Amino acid sequence: MLRLINQIISKIQPNTVIVPSEFLAWRQQFLPGRIRLLAWIILIVLVMVTIFHLTITIPSLNALGDPKLIFDPNRMRQYLEVVVTQITSVGIGLLLAKYNVFQKFPERMFLLLSGLVLMPSQIIATLRGQASFDGEMWILFYAIQAILIPVHWRSHFISQVTVIGYFAIAMLLGWRDPNVIVSAAYGLGIFYTILICLVADVGVFLYERSCQIVTITSTKCPVGYI
Numbered sequence: 001m002l003r004l005i006n007q008i009i010s011k012i013q014p015n016t017v018i019v020p021s022e023f024l025a026w027r028q029q030f031l032p033g034r035i036r037l038l039a040w041i042i043l044i045v046l047v048m049v050t051i052f053h054l055t056i057t058i059p060s061l062n063a064l065g066d067p068k069l070i071f072d073p074n075r076m077r078q079y080l081e082v083v084v085t086q087i088t089s090v091g092i093g094l095l096l097a098k099y100n101v102f103q104k105f106p107e108r109m110f111l112l113l114s115g116l117v118l119m120p121s122q123i124i125a126t127l128r129g130q131a132s133f134d135g136e137m138w139i140l141f142y143a144i145q146a147i148l149i150p151v152h153w154r155s156h157f158i159s160q161v162t163v164i165g166y167f168a169i170a171m172l173l174g175w176r177d178p179n180v181i182v183s184a185a186y187g188l189g190i191f192y193t194i195l196i197c198l199v200a201d202v203g204v205f206l207y208e209r210s211c212q213i214v215t216i217t218s219t220k221c222p223v224g225y226i
Helices: 002-012 021-064 073-096 100-104 106-127 135-148 153-172 184-218
Strands: none
Touching: 021 073, 021 106, 021 135, 021 184, 073 106, 100 106, 106 135, 106 153, 135 153, 135 184, 153 184
């Protein structure tokens, strides 16, 4: 898949085009700050969503009395395990972002943060012999990620393929998310996730390409993203 996309990109952006060193230097300085900002925003969003679910969503589902929707003690425990692990993982990401190794290689921190946010639910589900369909979180994270970090489209693509591919493997192994009642929800959620990822990757690529052109002509990137 990545090879196919690279072939398409090569037709849009000929191999003879050399990425300006000024742009690479700017991107190297740009990424660390935006990665920390992304981590803080995701941490705040996770806390807000957790509070919303605990105070509104879960009590509302329990009030319906439907055994398929109700949060019994076991389901509540599993939900809290995932949430606490995600929040803790993002906190760890904020601490790691301060280390020099990630300051020098921000692309690694970019991918690590994505894994720390999205992979805990997948790994915990695997340990239970289940799949974890977290489409809402995928869509939210990848959209915010593309807005705050509109550079390095390949890293965006890798972060997306890693999580969605992991989930796809779990599905192929016959595992399912016990909280998904309607099977059609898988197809619809994956469709919207892939659509958001495609729009995000194209948007990041086009911004990065235009930034390179501006760098060539004026040796500066657009001030709005500095």
